[in-house]
Amino acid sequence: MKRKSGLFVLMAASALALSCGSGAPADPFAGTLVDLSHAYDEQTVFWPTAEGFKLEKVAEGMTPGGYYYAANNFSTAEHGGTHLDAPVHFAEGRNTADRIPLEQLMGAGVLLDVSEKCARDADYQVSVEDFAAWEREHGRLPDGSILLLRTGFGRRWPDRRAYMGTDERGAEAVAKLHFPGLHPDAARWLVGERRIKAVGLDTPSIDYGQSKLFESHRVLFERDVPAFENLANLERLPARGFHVVALPMKIRGGSGGPLRAVAIVRND
Numbered sequence: 001m002k003r004k005s006g007l008f009v010l011m012a013a014s015a016l017a018l019s020c021g022s023g024a025p026a027d028p029f030a031g032t033l034v035d036l037s038h039a040y041d042e043q044t045v046f047w048p049t050a051e052g053f054k055l056e057k058v059a060e061g062m063t064p065g066g067y068y069y070a071a072n073n074f075s076t077a078e079h080g081g082t083h084l085d086a087p088v089h090f091a092e093g094r095n096t097a098d099r100i101p102l103e104q105l106m107g108a109g110v111l112l113d114v115s116e117k118c119a120r121d122a123d124y125q126v127s128v129e130d131f132a133a134w135e136r137e138h139g140r141l142p143d144g145s146i147l148l149l150r151t152g153f154g155r156r157w158p159d160r161r162a163y164m165g166t167d168e169r170g171a172e173a174v175a176k177l178h179f180p181g182l183h184p185d186a187a188r189w190l191v192g193e194r195r196i197k198a199v200g201l202d203t204p205s206i207d208y209g210q211s212k213l214f215e216s217h218r219v220l221f222e223r224d225v226p227a228f229e230n231l232a233n234l235e236r237l238p239a240r241g242f243h244v245v246a247l248p249m250k251i252r253g254g255s256g257g258p259l260r261a262v263a264i265v266r267n268d
């Protein structure tokens with residue numbers, strides 16, 4: 001009896017050693033990496049009233065010292081391209097870009113695909129019923145997940161007219177914006193009935209283009225749930241089975257900022 005249990009322990013130990021390979025820790029980034037950020041350049045889509053991205057060359061070429069050297073200056077509005085909306089963007093006293101806890105910017109991801117509805121209706125707003133349908137198929141939205149909404153509009157980037165309804169600039173252009181977003185009732189349901197870390201989508205704003213009061217921004221941000229906007233490549237993600245790492249530029253006191261986001265999709 002004693003010998004048998006000793007043997008069992010030995011077998012269990014060797015199985016453990018096998019599963020851990022050579023003793024190296026498991027690769028936390030194992031899987032397919034998907035870049036969720038668009039590049040910043042002169043095409044980058046910004047809100048009609050925002051300053052666009054500017055890159056100013058400072059140096060490029062061989063120096064008198066015989067080595068190559070390149071450097072640039074850049075300037076950008078916080079809210080353009082693939083970017084973070086920090087809660088303080090629409091909620092006084094809530095987290096600024098630098099104060100959002102890192103654990104809120106990383107975690108298991110879930111994807112809700114509403115691209116068919118949005119293809120038929122550029123003013124579509126993701127509803128509570130859309131989430132109910134997702135949950136009937138995939139189970140309850142896990143606590144602590146990062147929720148991504150795929151409207152399909154990311155594929156229209158950077159054609160402003162197709163992506164946001166207008167390529168005009170200035171205050172008058174804002175009324176001509178048409179793109180999908182999250183319905184305020186759905187935002188209220190998410191913060192009231194579920195516990196998500198953050199919400200992201202592939203349009204310029206978490207509220208749809210025709211929004212006047214930005215209610216979904218206000219509902220989410222009041223509860224310190226940040227948003228990721230203008231995400232790329234959401235068509236490459238499954239409904240679940242991936243992780244998101246979304247790290248914004250750490251602007252002290254910032255209401256948002258440029259965001260490099262990636263997904264790690266499990267291959268099993």
Ligand SMILES: [Zn+2]
Pocket residue numbers: 079080083084085229256
């Ligand atoms: Zn924003």
